[in-house]
Amino acid sequence: MAAKKLRRAQLSQEMCERLSRYQITTCQDFLCLSLLELMKVTGQSYYEVQKLLCKVSRACAPKMQTAYEMKLKKSVNLSSAFLSTTLHSLDRVLHGGVPCGSLTEITSPPGCGKTQFCIMLSVLATLPVSMGGLDGAVIYIDTESAFSAERLIEIAANRFPTYFDSDEKLLCMTRSIHLYRELTCCCVLKRIMSLEEEIISKKVKLIIIDSVASVVRKEFDTKLQGNLAERSNFLTRGASVLKYLAEEFSIPV
Amino acid sequence: MQREVGTLPLAPALRARLAAAGFQTAQELLDTGPCGLSKEIGISREEALEALQVVRQECHGDAARTAGGSGATRKCTALELLEEEQTQGFIITFCSALDNILGGGVQLTKITEICGAPGVGKTQLCMQLAVDVQIPECFGGVAGEAVFIDTEGSFMVDRVVDIAAACVQHCHLIAEVQQEEDHQKALETFSLENILSHIYYFRCRDYTELLAQVYLLPEFLSEHSKVRLVVIDGIAFPFRHDFEDLSLRTRLLNGLAQQLIIIANDQKAAVVLTNQMTTRIGQSQSTLVPALGESWGHAATVRLIFHWDNSQRLATLYKSPSQKESTIAYHITSHGFRDVQPPAVTHSAEGTELNPRKRPRTEEEKQ
Numbered sequence: 001m002a003a004k005k006l007r008r009a010q011l012s013q014e015m016c017e018r019l020s021r022y023q024i025t026t027c028q029d030f031l032c033l034s035l036l037e038l039m040k041v042t043g044q045s046y047y048e049v050q051k052l053l054c055k056v057s058r059a060c061a062p063k064m065q066t067a068y069e070m071k072l073k074k075s076v077n078l079s080s081a082f083l084s085t086t087l088h089s090l091d092r093v094l095h096g097g098v099p100c101g102s103l104t105e106i107t108s109p110p111g112c113g114k115t116q117f118c119i120m121l122s123v124l125a126t127l128p129v130s131m132g133g134l135d136g137a138v139i140y141i142d143t144e145s146a147f148s149a150e151r152l153i154e155i156a157a158n159r160f161p162t163y164f165d166s167d168e169k170l171l172c173m174t175r176s177i178h179l180y181r182e183l184t185c186c187c188v189l190k191r192i193m194s195l196e197e198e199i200i201s202k203k204v205k206l207i208i209i210d211s212v213a214s215v216v217r218k219e220f221d222t223k224l225q226g227n228l229a230e231r232s233n234f235l236t237r238g239a240s241v242l243k244y245l246a247e248e249f250s251i252p253v
Numbered sequence: 254m255q256r257e258v259g260t261l262p263l264a265p266a267l268r269a270r271l272a273a274a275g276f277q278t279a280q281e282l283l284d285t286g287p288c289g290l291s292k293e294i295g296i297s298r299e300e301a302l303e304a305l306q307v308v309r310q311e312c313h314g315d316a317a318r319t320a321g322g323s324g325a326t327r328k329c330t331a332l333e334l335l336e337e338e339q340t341q342g343f344i345i346t347f348c349s350a351l352d353n354i355l356g357g358g359v360q361l362t363k364i365t366e367i368c369g370a371p372g373v374g375k376t377q378l379c380m381q382l383a384v385d386v387q388i389p390e391c392f393g394g395v396a397g398e399a400v401f402i403d404t405e406g407s408f409m410v411d412r413v414v415d416i417a418a419a420c421v422q423h424c425h426l427i428a429e430v431q432q433e434e435d436h437q438k439a440l441e442t443f444s445l446e447n448i449l450s451h452i453y454y455f456r457c458r459d460y461t462e463l464l465a466q467v468y469l470l471p472e473f474l475s476e477h478s479k480v481r482l483v484v485i486d487g488i489a490f491p492f493r494h495d496f497e498d499l500s501l502r503t504r505l506l507n508g509l510a511q512q513l514i515i516i517a518n519d520q521k522a523a524v525v526l527t528n529q530m531t532t533r534i535g536q537s538q539s540t541l542v543p544a545l546g547e548s549w550g551h552a553a554t555v556r557l558i559f560h561w562d563n564s565q566r567l568a569t570l571y572k573s574p575s576q577k578e579s580t581i582a583y584h585i586t587s588h589g590f591r592d593v594q595p596p597a598v599t600h601s602a603e604g605t606e607l608n609p610r611k612r613p614r615t616e617e618e619k620q
Contacts, residue, residue, distance in 0.1 A: 027461060031461055032461075032505060054472065056465070057465035061468075067448075071449055095411070236493055
């Protein structure tokens with residue numbers, strides 16, 4: 001939205017040309033300037049500039065919803081609001097399960113079972129909706145190389161023996177879990193940025209990143225100057241992209 | 254401003270004198286000022302002042318006609334302000350301790366900033382306020398609507414449903430106890446669907462969308478004149494990453510603060526912002542301070558800092574023009590923001606009423 005070109009914000013052609021001479025081509029550049037600068041750059045009066053601001057703002061402002069509309073939308077899609085973890089007490093505490101459309105973070109000391117939990121969630125996501133799953137593919141970004149496909153099959157076969165009764169079904173499930181091994185921060189970030197197209201093409205219903213902390217701690221030593229800022233930069237950028245993906249596609253991350 | 258002196262609605266004698274003194278345009282008159290004018294033409298200072306006021310009115314009338322709007326400066330006496338402030342409504346938070354330290358609740362026409370570590374309850378308070386602003390006037394509320402601008406995506410509709418249901422139930426209980434007619438009438442409109450449909454939600458993904466939305470907000474508010482609360486949940490989030498140019502960030506934030514102050518005053522609405530905490534690394538230790546820097550600290554009128562103390566949530570009033578600094582504890586229950594229940598056994602005078610056993614024992618001891 002921010003990178004929207006001014007041309008598409010319905011500004012006149014000559015105004016766009018004039019602004020591009022000052023290297024103002026996107027809505028972001030336009031809105032970052034103060035009123036006086038805008039008056040100087042566009043050569044218009046105060047009131048004209050106000051009107052232009054409104055036009056550009058309208059081009060990139062978000063749409064309004066009332067809370068009531070949001071509630072109605074949610075109650076229509078009741079089944080797809082949560083991914084049940086099949087652990088009843090956990091589901092109760094979480095009000096239904098892992099929520100779709102927002103980020104959930106799992107933290108613990110090593111060895112508690114985070115990766116196992118993630119593997120189980122991947123199996124659950126591939127199940128059909130009638131069994132409490134999301135009937136879709138899974139994107140698994142692994143930074144610790146801890147994902148074991150054999151363990152995946154073991155969990156699937158033992159947990160849902162009636163469903164995964166044939167080898168074919170198991171193979172079908174494994175085919176819908178896409179594993180990416182990324183070992184550095186910028187690879188992880190690049191992978192997150194490229195996820196949007198993959199989600200649409202592969203009909204992904206769950207994104208798992210295991211784990212964010214390990215790759216960040218490996219690369220950024222907080223005792224060095226400037227690394228703290230870079231690290232939080234990387235984290236917040238990744239977080240905002242993931243939030244956008246979760247909300248846009250209504251999937252759990 | 255370039256009007257000829259001859260066209261101004263002044264007395265003919267005065268006009269003749271001005272022409273004789275060589276004044277040609279209204280601008281020259283205004284530049285001279287009343288004292289200079291009285292000396293040059295030979296009229297008293299009061300007459301000169303009157304004449305200048307007439308001239309100014311004429312010129313402003315012209316300017317307003319050509320420009321289509323006037324930015325009249327507002328001035329009023331402190332007495333008028335006092336009367337206004339006394340009739341000012343507050344938005345209650347359902348936590349009486351917090352309302353007390355704020356002086357009645359979140360004040361209208363002021364910017365309140367809530368800072369805190371993640372998970373301490375900032376968004377919960379914002380959702381509580383978005384419901385509380387709609388409480389009808391007969392129950393002590395301001396009967397307004399709310400605008401919720403979300404940058405972090407932490408607005409959960411189900412939670413707002415819970416909070417609103419608890420609030421409606423609370424009002425029903427009050428109405429049953431007091432049995433007044435306008436309470437019943439107000440309750441008819443104070444229903445769950447109405448509350449939810451009067452919360453206007455905007456989801457801004459980055460700072461450009463936030464800036465754009467704040468530019469469009471005055472227009473939106475003039476269409477929805479009943480809005481009494483604007484919440485921006487997470488003003489720090491879009492400004493904390495991807496910003497190499499810190500001076501640009503400061504400038505944008507200050508511009509944003511100015512616009513919000515104007516909106517708060519014009520619309521008589523309360524503006525509530527939530528901020529994150531950042532670590533300031535000192536010589537030997539690091540402290541948690543509100544994010545976005547020192548200059549942003551001047552933007553908000555009232556600053557609340559939420560923090561943890563073991564497992565108790567505390568709220569500290571950090572900056573306020575009229576209340577003193579104090580800390581209180583609060584709870585977040587399934588109904589929303591609430592007080593901490595006072596402990597059952599107290600050793601004060603009221604405590605002896607709660608524990609009648611204590612008094613006979615001390616009497617026995619005395620005996």
